[in-house]
Amino acid sequence: MSEDIGVAIIGVGCTKFGENLSVGYADMLAEAAFAAFEDAGVGQEEIDGAWLGTCLPGVGNYDGDAGSSLAEPLHLYSRPVTRVSNYCATGADALRHACLGVRSGDMRFALAVGVEKMRDVSSRDSAVHQTVYRGHPTIGKGISAAGFFALYAQRHFDAYGLTREHLARIAVKNHRNGARNPKAHFQREITEEQALSASPIAAPLGLFDACPTTDGAAAAIVTTPAVARHLGVEYVLVKGIALAVSGGYNVMFDPTRDFMSFPAVVDASRKAYEQAGVVDPIEDIDFAEVHDCFTIAEAIMCEDLGFVQRGKVKDAIDDGVFELEGPLPINPSGGLKASGHPIGATGLRMTYEAVMQLRGRAGEHQVPNARRGLIENLGGPGVVSAVAVLEASE
């Protein structure tokens, strides 16, 4: 094995995802963080620095706009606490920053928490309404997230023969996995027929091709492998973690864009693979949590991450490669599709899932013999990607 980056995850926590109307932003944040403290056997007084991942603090409240939104409920005082924001990749970026804190030598224990409260505002005050009102650079011109990913789907249909049925199978798989995950927003199975007959939202995508908006929080505590061993806790190694940006909102109007791949995912995964010593992702990765904000995103991601050859994802779907019982399970948690997508929390919910899988404690959605897992968190119009490779410690 090559040199990895020398960071270990020693504790994770995650709230139930869903429409959490009876709890607030700080309640969810504290629940996830204190679960991580208990899991790690580390108290909040031992945390040397922390990062808060929240993408949309302006939706109906003012929580999450700065580091103090995390410091205050946890009393993380006299220490650095910063909010990071990178669209939907915000959660995994918070984890990357906690890793940087440990790697810098400045911190023994670093905390990353992702939180988003999205369900207790009226549609009048929703993020979409507000962004249109405020002159969002693409939504203001009529392009929505669904419309953008629909272009990706149509291009893949035309170029490679991917079909709506393949996408429906991704939705069915993720709902089946989510039905086994007590943290998931939607814990019920759906049929391929239900997916195919659902209301269209942006042709060729229908309602079951999209993830919901969700309330939730998730947290992780990192340290060095040496400290983790000394503590005697069940830790997971961060073998590689990288983030890449490939553009901004202008890519939506870029006439040269081919809508076939997410270059940021390719770039971030190649860097993370290099750090982790991953040579052949198909062989070297046992499962992955990827950013299925839309079913088509999961399909393209499998190609971008090197899990199948370009254009061959439809065959892998037909062969059941990515099913929970298949050779390379994708989104054993149910993914964003069933777990839900509280934006800043998603990357850390993936981290929670991967750590539980690698400890063999994922319950009914456990991947057999999970030794090495990958998480991929996508942001903006496919232009930001954070990828981490995690490995069981013994």
Add this chain to the structure above:
Amino acid sequence: MSEDIGVAIIGVGCTKFGENLSVGYADMLAEAAFAAFEDAGVGQEEIDGAWLGTCLPGVGNYDGDAGSSLAEPLHLYSRPVTRVSNYCATGADALRHACLGVRSGDMRFALAVGVEKMRDVSSRDSAVHQTVYRGHPTIGKGISAAGFFALYAQRHFDAYGLTREHLARIAVKNHRNGARNPKAHFQREITEEQALSASPIAAPLGLFDACPTTDGAAAAIVTTPAVARHLGVEYVLVKGIALAVSGGYNVMFDPTRDFMSFPAVVDASRKAYEQAGVVDPIEDIDFAEVHDCFTIAEAIMCEDLGFVQRGKVKDAIDDGVFELEGPLPINPSGGLKASGHPIGATGLRMTYEAVMQLRGRAGEHQVPNARRGLIENLGGPGVVSAVAVLEASE
């Protein structure tokens, strides 16, 4: 000397601060960053990671809400670029993150850019209006920033005999310095009489006790001292840099708060002093850029940073200690008072100023024999503080 943190600033850039109506967010960002690239002799293709400091992306536009707002105009692709946000301390926190990137071993060259566009919105769309509209936790209850700092002023008046005249002298000094700074928003001197007779904004503070809102951007490039020496550029050492949080917006309603000090400034400066080997700040620091969002903040900061004994700042003001020609010049740039305060840019504008001072290239506002300088960037209701100690390299 003790061990420092092993980071060097090799390039800085800063736009003219002011009402920059003819240029946009990305224009200012690019101007500051390209000035830093030219100063460092490093191209954008050599930057391994970057941080964007913007506090209020929602004011009238959508720029600055994620790392891609920095990546896109500079084409910083296939690399990590993240937005950080920590109220008015956002700029210095972006610098701290660039330092973490270099210290982690992950990056040879890291870039920090702070930008804020505040002047081209109508008052209807201003930040204050929007935050009231959206239920800001304190402004929504009638407490403004000016009202909050006025409480600090009144307590200092009562406890230590500080007067409105002392605060006016701070405003006069900073305007005098700003009149010599071609980057400053306001480049004109004022008299003590003008300051004292200005409109009250929150008693005992008047208009000249407050900084303006401003458009502007500033940038810095960091690497290791070894790389800086190898490049042969005129670099400045980051001897220490720390951020501390001491609370959230709830401090405004905390009945135990004494309104005499900013604990975050005390905590952050002590950590930075320890890293930098600063034993006696009065002796060891030659000048400082501090966060005079209100004149009273500068006065209290001088005590919190250890530049004068507690309660003695009025004597130091009377004695001219902090004048440009005094023994410990404070805000040779003119501070926020005259330079202006584009929120996310301010900490990096301070960095720009300190680097120019330490190179002996500050022109008409040069501090004689400046060998070691401090920057302090305050955020929120005095609850976030970032402090750095910078030193000339030879």
